[in-house]
Amino acid sequence: MDYILILISAVFVNNIILAQFLGICPFFGVSNKVSTSVGMSGAVLFVMTIATLATFLLHQYVLVPAGLDYLRTITFILVIASLVQMVEIMLKKVSPPLYQALGVFLPLITTNCAVLGVAILALGLENVSLLKAVFFAISHSVGFALALILFASLREHLELANLPKGMKGVPINLLVAGLLSLAFLGFTGLV
Amino acid sequence: MAEALNQKQNFFKGIIKENPVFVMLLGMCPALGVTSSAFNGLGMGVATLFVLLMSNIVVSLIKKQIPSKVRIPAFIIVIASFVTIVEMVLEAFIPFLYEQLGIFIPLIVVNCLILGRAEAFASKNNLWSSIVDALGMGIGFTIALTALGAVREILGNGSIFDFKFIAEDANTFILFILPPGAFIALAYLAYLFNKISTKTAN
Numbered sequence: 502m503d504y505i506l507i508l509i510s511a512v513f514v515n516n517i518i519l520a521q522f523l524g525i526c527p528f529f530g531v532s533n534k535v536s537t538s539v540g541m542s543g544a545v546l547f548v549m550t551i552a553t554l555a556t557f558l559l560h561q562y563v564l565v566p567a568g569l570d571y572l573r574t575i576t577f578i579l580v581i582a583s584l585v586q587m588v589e590i591m592l593k594k595v596s597p598p599l600y601q602a603l604g605v606f607l608p609l610i611t612t613n614c615a616v617l618g619v620a621i622l623a624l625g626l627e628n629v630s631l632l633k634a635v636f637f638a639i640s641h642s643v644g645f646a647l648a649l650i651l652f653a654s655l656r657e658h659l660e661l662a663n664l665p666k667g668m669k670g671v672p673i674n675l676l677v678a679g680l681l682s683l684a685f686l687g688f689t690g691l692v
Numbered sequence: 693m694a695e696a697l698n699q700k701q702n703f704f705k706g707i708i709k710e711n712p713v714f715v716m717l718l719g720m721c722p723a724l725g726v727t728s729s730a731f732n733g734l735g736m737g738v739a740t741l742f743v744l745l746m747s748n749i750v751v752s753l754i755k756k757q758i759p760s761k762v763r764i765p766a767f768i769i770v771i772a773s774f775v776t777i778v779e780m781v782l783e784a785f786i787p788f789l790y791e792q793l794g795i796f797i798p799l800i801v802v803n804c805l806i807l808g809r810a811e812a813f814a815s816k817n818n819l820w821s822s823i824v825d826a827l828g829m830g831i832g833f834t835i836a837l838t839a840l841g842a843v844r845e846i847l848g849n850g851s852i853f854d855f856k857f858i859a860e861d862a863n864t865f866i867l868f869i870l871p872p873g874a875f876i877a878l879a880y881l882a883y884l885f886n887k888i889s890t891k892t893a894n
């Protein structure tokens with residue numbers, strides 16, 4: 502039951518982009534085409550899951566016993582940055598097709614605040630365990646994918662719209678994101 | 693004389709022409725996430741300004757020592773150290789703000805504005821220009837966040853900097869304190885900013 506609640510809460514109620522404002526940069530950056538947004542979502546799912554796994558273990562078995570909790574931010578970002586590099590190198594060797602699909606998005610993910618944000622948020626869960634933390638990360642990346650792909654499909658239609666001059670580009674994208682977020686607000690109270 | 697003029701341009705580009713939030717769309721996560729009140733926006737802006745200034749100073753001082761292949765991880769460590777300092781100082785001295793900003797304080801590390809300035813400016817320019825650049829960009833960011841926070845607080849709560857100017861029980865536009873309000877308020881601010889800056893350019 503706990504796990505179902507985490508999933509629904511992460512995907513719909515507290516959507517990582519539309520309600521918690523994490524990962525806004527890729528949300529606006531790579532959402533101009535549905536195909537790129539699918540690629541980005543896959544890369545985020547992959548990295549976020551592994552990163553949370555690694556940082557959770559590091560926090561539980563190294564930082565806390567050593568009383569170094571205040572070094573959390575530095576160690577986490579280093580782990581995530583090197584992990585992304587490693588994943589990139591390994592994918593290139595092990596699975597070239599997957600590398601072709603995700604390759605260009607991987608370096609961008611280091612500075613994606615959603616990955617670091619979820620790694621830190623996972624530590625604050627109730628009765629947290631490794632499995633729960635990883636499930637939390639997977640649910641959040643599903644939420645990320647949902648919001649990103651929905652937004653990309655909306656933007657493809659926006660290309661054809663006739664807009665007032667100053668509204669083109671940034672402002673209209675923000676406004677559409679606001680309306681999407683408003684729609685997601687309807688899920689409040691579900692959990 | 694020409695030098696002084698350049699520094700002036702360097703300073704003001706961060707506030708208007710290359711405003712990080714309204715024009716360049718950098719550092720959007722904190723800009724949207726913490727601006728439910730003007731005070732939070734100001735606090736986040738000042739914290740970011742501090743980290744940006746310190747990291748620009750350090751990066752421009754050590755730029756010759758860093759091999760270019762590992763420069764990005766090196767910059768991230770510099771930035772993360774200053775973020776940890778900010779985190780500890782805020783927790784000790786302004787616990788109220790620390791709680792309000794929450795997850796967005798450690799996330800200053802991945803604010804693309806800071807890494808972006810380190811990479812694009814401080815690693816190529818001298819100390820003095822980097823300081824001026826950081827101040828301009830940081831102040832531009834602070835102004836944008838405070839303005840967004842003020843608009844959302846006025847519409848959503850009928851107050852500004854916690855000073856309430858409407859009746860206690862009056863209805864307010866609560867939407868603007870909720871997440872969608874952040875996107876919508878920023879959309880119209882960016883629109884206004886576009887209009888005004890193109891008009892002055894002409």
